[in-house]
Amino acid sequence: MRKRLTITNLKKMKQDNNPISMLTAYDYPSAVLAEEAGLDVILVGDSLGNVVLGYDTTIPVTLEDMIYHTRAVARGAKNTFIVTDMPFMTYGIGRESTLRNAARLMQEGGAQALKLEGGTEIASEVEALVKAGIPVMGHIGLTPQSVHQLGGYRVQGKLDKEAQKLMDDAKALEAAGAFAIVLELVTEPLAEAISKELSIPTIGIGAGRGCDGQVLVYHDILQYSSPYIDKKMVKTYADIGTTIRNAISSYVNEVKGGVFPAEEHSFGAKPAAINHLYGGAGETSDQSSGNQATREESQKRDFVSNHS
Numbered sequence: 001m002r003k004r005l006t007i008t009n010l011k012k013m014k015q016d017n018n019p020i021s022m023l024t025a026y027d028y029p030s031a032v033l034a035e036e037a038g039l040d041v042i043l044v045g046d047s048l049g050n051v052v053l054g055y056d057t058t059i060p061v062t063l064e065d066m067i068y069h070t071r072a073v074a075r076g077a078k079n080t081f082i083v084t085d086m087p088f089m090t091y092g093i094g095r096e097s098t099l100r101n102a103a104r105l106m107q108e109g110g111a112q113a114l115k116l117e118g119g120t121e122i123a124s125e126v127e128a129l130v131k132a133g134i135p136v137m138g139h140i141g142l143t144p145q146s147v148h149q150l151g152g153y154r155v156q157g158k159l160d161k162e163a164q165k166l167m168d169d170a171k172a173l174e175a176a177g178a179f180a181i182v183l184e185l186v187t188e189p190l191a192e193a194i195s196k197e198l199s200i201p202t203i204g205i206g207a208g209r210g211c212d213g214q215v216l217v218y219h220d221i222l223q224y225s226s227p228y229i230d231k232k233m234v235k236t237y238a239d240i241g242t243t244i245r246n247a248i249s250s251y252v253n254e255v256k257g258g259v260f261p262a263e264e265h266s267f268g269a270k271p272a273a274i275n276h277l278y279g280g281a282g283e284t285s286d287q288s289s290g291n292q293a294t295r296e297e298s299q300k301r302d303f304v305s306n307h308s
Contacts, residue, residue, distance in 0.1 A: 020213025031076030119169020206233030
């Protein structure tokens with residue numbers, strides 16, 4: 001069994017130019033498979049709102065949702081470093097409330113770190129969490145919880161003013177004690193510049209090749225959805241959605257056609273057992289014992305008669 005990574009290990013991976021692999025997972029079986037595949041980090045993302053719960057955005061995801069799914073992932077990946085998202089409006093609302101919500105996620109969920117979206121505006125709360133002993137991963141660029149404020153899902157950092165703001169955000173999070181930062185939908189040159197400027201790892205998603213690691217959504221790399229929408233930043237590694245749909249369709253057709261279950265899917269029984277279950281229905285245990293005694297007495301009489 002491998003040993004779970006720590007934030008110290010992850011920082012050293014940046015120093016050693018050893019890219020960090022991170023993928024989302026939202027339940028026990030996904031976490032087991034992710035750990036068996038050798039992932040460095042599992043992210044229980046609030047993206048579960050989109051891919052698991054059927055919401056249009058991550059905003060409706062609650063603290064209870066994140067605790068529930070994090071707990072399931074923690075049971076499945078006992079030897080993998082797990083980061084979980086703090087959902088919308090559970091932080092950035094005052095130091096005391098942020099600490100209380102973070103404590104619940106860590107204690108009840110079982111993750112090793114939390115991820116918060118935002119830059120300079122949440123740096124003081126990140127610092128408070130770190131001082132309280134909670135490892136924090138930052139998240140800047142496209143921040144899905146602020147999608148309405150950002151004007152939709154668009155690439156960040158194209159303008160000089162945007163680029164400077166993201167650089168300032170990254171530095172503020174590092175100074176506050178964040179051990180890593182996710183850069184989402186950031187131009188490749190800017191993501192590379194931020195990665196070189198920081199001493200902590202950057203994890204890219206749609207941020208190009210210059211980051212210290214990469215993260216994608218479980219359902220995206222497997223096309224585990226219907227309909228699946230292609231995304232420029234995603235590479236498909238398997239089309240599980242089509243496989244699942246075809247398998248279920250085959251099952252339906254076989255049930256309708258009387259093909260399933262076949263003989264090999266059924267269980268036989270000895271005739272005596274069947275007679276006991278169905279032929280002797282309604283007999284009480286006392287009646288059954290009495291009938292057995294009568295049969296034995298009759299056999300004795302027949303034996304004496306035949307040998308006299």
